[in-house]
Amino acid sequence: MAEAQANRAIVHVDLDAFYAQVEQHRDPDRLLGKPVAVIQYNPYGDLKSYKPEDDRVFNSSNGSLIAVSYEARAAGVKRGAMRGDEARKVCPELQLVQVPTANAKADLTHYRDSGKQVMDILGRLGTCERASIDECYLDLTVEARKRLSAAAGHPPRPTSFERVHVCTEQGPVEDARDWWDRNDQSWGDGERLLATTAAIMVELRAAVRAELGYTCSAGIAHNKILAKLASGMHKPMAETVVPLAGVPHLLESLPVSKLRQLGGKFGNSVMSKLGISTVGELATFSLAKLDAHFGEQNARWLHNLARGFDEEEVQQRTLPKSLSCGKTFQGPNTLRKLEPVLKWLGELGKELETRIATDRAANSREPRLLTVQFGRAKGKGWREWDSSSRSTALQKCDAASMAKSAHELVKRWAANEQAWTIESLFISVSNFVPIPTGTSITRFLKQRGPAPSASEPGSSALAVQSTEKGKVKQKKAL
Ligand code: DCP
Numbered sequence: 001m002a003e004a005q006a007n008r009a010i011v012h013v014d015l016d017a018f019y020a021q022v023e024q025h026r027d028p029d030r031l032l033g034k035p036v037a038v039i040q041y042n043p044y045g046d047l048k049s050y051k052p053e054d055d056r057v058f059n060s061s062n063g064s065l066i067a068v069s070y071e072a073r074a075a076g077v078k079r080g081a082m083r084g085d086e087a088r089k090v091c092p093e094l095q096l097v098q099v100p101t102a103n104a105k106a107d108l109t110h111y112r113d114s115g116k117q118v119m120d121i122l123g124r125l126g127t128c129e130r131a132s133i134d135e136c137y138l139d140l141t142v143e144a145r146k147r148l149s150a151a152a153g154h155p156p157r158p159t160s161f162e163r164v165h166v167c168t169e170q171g172p173v174e175d176a177r178d179w180w181d182r183n184d185q186s187w188g189d190g191e192r193l194l195a196t197t198a199a200i201m202v203e204l205r206a207a208v209r210a211e212l213g214y215t216c217s218a219g220i221a222h223n224k225i226l227a228k229l230a231s232g233m234h235k236p237m238a239e240t241v242v243p244l245a246g247v248p249h250l251l252e253s254l255p256v257s258k259l260r261q262l263g264g265k266f267g268n269s270v271m272s273k274l275g276i277s278t279v280g281e282l283a284t285f286s287l288a289k290l291d292a293h294f295g296e297q298n299a300r301w302l303h304n305l306a307r308g309f310d311e312e313e314v315q316q317r318t319l320p321k322s323l324s325c326g327k328t329f330q331g332p333n334t335l336r337k338l339e340p341v342l343k344w345l346g347e348l349g350k351e352l353e354t355r356i357a358t359d360r361a362a363n364s365r366e367p368r369l370l371t372v373q374f375g376r377a378k379g380k381g382w383r384e385w386d387s388s389s390r391s392t393a394l395q396k397c398d399a400a401s402m403a404k405s406a407h408e409l410v411k412r413w414a415a416n417e418q419a420w421t422i423e424s425l426f427i428s429v430s431n432f433v434p435i436p437t438g439t440s441i442t443r444f445l446k447q448r449g450p451a452p453s454a455s456e457p458g459s460s461a462l463a464v465q466s467t468e469k470g471k472v473k474q475k476k477a478l
Contacts (some may be wrong), residue, residue, distance in 0.1 A: 005222055005309050006190025006244050009145075009197040011138040012227035013122055015115070015216045016236035018134035019067035022114045023097045025213045026052065035072035035094045039063030039084055041101050049102050052110040056098045059088065063098065070236045103347045105327045108133065109355075118216065119318050121208050125200060129314045137224055139314035144196040155180065155187075155195035158202040163238040167230065167246030176241075191243045194220055198241045205239070223310035226250070228260055247308040252280035259305060270294070270302065282306040319363055319432075325351045326373070326426030335422040338414060342407045345372070348427050349399030349406075356397045356429060367429035370394040372406035374413075375424045385424055388413065394429055402427060 015021065019038040024031040040063045041047065050056050062084040068077050075091035084096050099106040115133045122128055127139040147156060157180055158164055164176040173179055180195060187195075201218045208214055218239040219230025226247065230240040242250060256262050256271050256279055273293050276282055283306035290299035304310065325348050329335050335344070360366055375387030390409035395401060406427050414420050 006188065006193070007141070008139065008222050009141045009143075009193050010221055010223050010227045010314060011140060011197065011201060012131075012219045012224065012231040013136050013138065013201075013216050014218075014231045014235075015118060015134040015214055017067050017069045017073075018115070019099070019111055020069035020072075020097075021214050022111050023056075024069065026110075027057075028213075030057070031095055031097070033071065034069075035075050035077065035091050036069040037065045037072055037077060037079075037084075037087055037094055037096055038067040039096050039098050040066055041098055041106060047101065047104040049107075050098065050100050051102075052100045052107075054100070056100065057095055058098050059094075059096050060084075061096050061098060063096070066099070103350045105325075105347065105351070107351070114212075114214075116318065117212055118208055118214055121211060122204055123318055124207075125204065127314045127316045129317045130320065136318075137227065137314045140197050140200055141193070143200060144193050147200070148192055148196045151196075153192065154184075155192045156199045158199040159206070160202055163234065164198060164202065165234050165238060165240040167233075167240060167242045167250050169245045169249060171246075171249050172233070172240070179241075188244070190222060191245075194222070194241050194243055198239060201239050205237075223308070224312050224314065225260060225305065225310040226308050229254070229258070248280075251283070251306070251308055252278065254279045256282060261305070279306055319359075319365075321432075322371075322428045322430035323352060323355050323359060323367070324426055324428030325355070326424060328377075328424045329422065335425065336420070338407070338411055341410050341422060341425065342403060344425055345403035345406045345410075345427060346399060348425065349401075349403040352402060352427060352429065353397060353399040360435065364435050365432040366397070366435050367432050368394055369429065369431035370402055370405055371428045371430065372409050373424075373426040373428070374410060374422045376421060377423050387424065394431075397429070402429075 020036045023038055024034070024036055039058070039061055041050075042061065042063055064083050065077070065079045065087060068079045068087075072087070072091055072094055075094070077087045077091050077094060082090070088094050088096070099108070100110060101107055102109075112133055115130075118134075119128055119130050119136050122136055122138060125138075125140060125143045129137045131137055148154075158176075161175070161177050161180075166173050166176050166179045168179065176198075197220050201220060205216055205218065208216060215237045217231050217235045217237065219227040219233070219242065220239060221227040221230055221242040222244065226242045229250065230242045233240045255277055257267050259267070259279065261267070262270060270282070271277055274282065274285060282302065285303075285306075287299055287303050290302050293299075294302065327344060327348065329344075335341050356367065369391055370393070371389050371391040373387055373389040375385035378386055390413060392405055392409060395405065410422075
């Protein structure tokens with residue numbers, strides 16, 4: 001088992017303080033190297049449109065902080081915990097940059113495009129799966145094996161050891177050089193592969209920095225779960241390698257909720273049913289015990305997860321699987337009637353219509369499924385939501401038609417609710433298929449081709465395809 005678990009070189013890359021970096025590079029004379037925070041637009045003020053190239057430094061704004069540069073973090077500014085005024089008290093030099101706005105909401109196009117440029121560089125040496133606006137997974141197994149065999153099995157040293165970390169049996173080592181400088185006998189096969197991958201990642205991160213100016217952090221391991229855990233360990237501008245030997249130490253005291261798939265409802269039920277809070281504790285349960293609580297399939301998956309085993313592959317995908325846009329409605333703006341829901345679905349539809357057309361022209365594909373997701377914040381943090389979603393076959397890609405279909409879905413849901421409120425509203429399109437050649441864009445926008453077959457999700461018009469409740473982290477939507 002251990003051998004099979006150590007034969008892939010998987011990386012998770014996450015850009016550092018992403019929106020803040022994008023803004024710093026947009027206006028380097030004023031912002032680069034300075035404490036910067038990106039703030040939401042004022043939901044109660046005027047909803048003027050601001051393009052990315054407009055001057056958007058509004059230092060008197062009291063908007064919520066959605067990205068905080070590492071210079072600002074060093075001065076004590078915290079995302080999620082403060083608004084503009086408080087942050088400026090803590091760090092008077094802080095520059096508050098408002099997100100661009102269009103269609104009466106934040107316009108993330110510029111950040112999305114910048115993320116895509118980064119992924120194009122990161123994907124040069126292997127399979128690249130874009131996971132969110134600023135994250136991706138890479139499978140560098142082939143490239144790393146090639147380099148390792150060219151070096152006669154001796155892992156190449158990174159061109160720089162600055163901020164390169166390794167999690168060993170005893171925990172993170174101070175100086176990664178010590179790990180590279182071990183004698184030949186103490187290296188496992190998997191370790192050679194990961195060390196080579198770490199050297200490649202030093203190169204790729206340097207290429208991103210040289211070509212675009214952005215810094216990112218990476219986690220290097222044998223699978224996605226461990227790579228994702230590792231990428232955030234020594235941010236910013238860092239990479240962390242997790243060889244098999246370091247896995248037990250890494251997982252021992254890790255809260256169960258920190259594992260990618262256990263951050264929601266299912267994770268909570270695992271913790272409460274077993275009376276545990278850490279992954280180390282989860283690992284003490286036998287397969288049979290887990291089976292009794294969660295069924296055979298979940299039990300096997302949990303058993304593997306607790307040991308850091310994961311076989312999920314990195315899919316080649318730099319294009320998003322879905323296009324989504326949404327808006328939150330705080331305090332007095334909370335939606336309680338269907339009329340404003342329709343109005344806002346119309347606004348979201350306008351953005352989506354433009355993005356579908358751009359995506360279609362660039363990628364020769366069209367979406368088949370429309371999903372509306374609506375939720376209420378859990379507590380005050382605005383990071384997690386109790387949300388539901390409904391989907392239907394996508395008939396026409398113009399704003400009004402999409403808004404109408406989505407509204408119909410919300411209406412059906414609302415009819416069965418006592419007193420409902422909506423504090424976040426998203427619409428997205430997915431299930432992309434290649435476009436038939438020779439289809440004109442006008443025809444496409446006016447009338448979609450054949451609806452999905454009965455076996456496809458959301459096949460009958462306005463059918464309820466899925467209802468999902470649980471935690472949703474909205475910032476990562478593409
Ligand atoms: N974002 C957002 N709303 C939030 C959280 C994040 O709009 N509540 C946006 C801004 C972030 C981007 O998503 O820059 C990526 O989010 P991350 O959680 O990866 O955070 P950062 O990249 O800002 O910082 P870090 O270096 O800690 O990853």
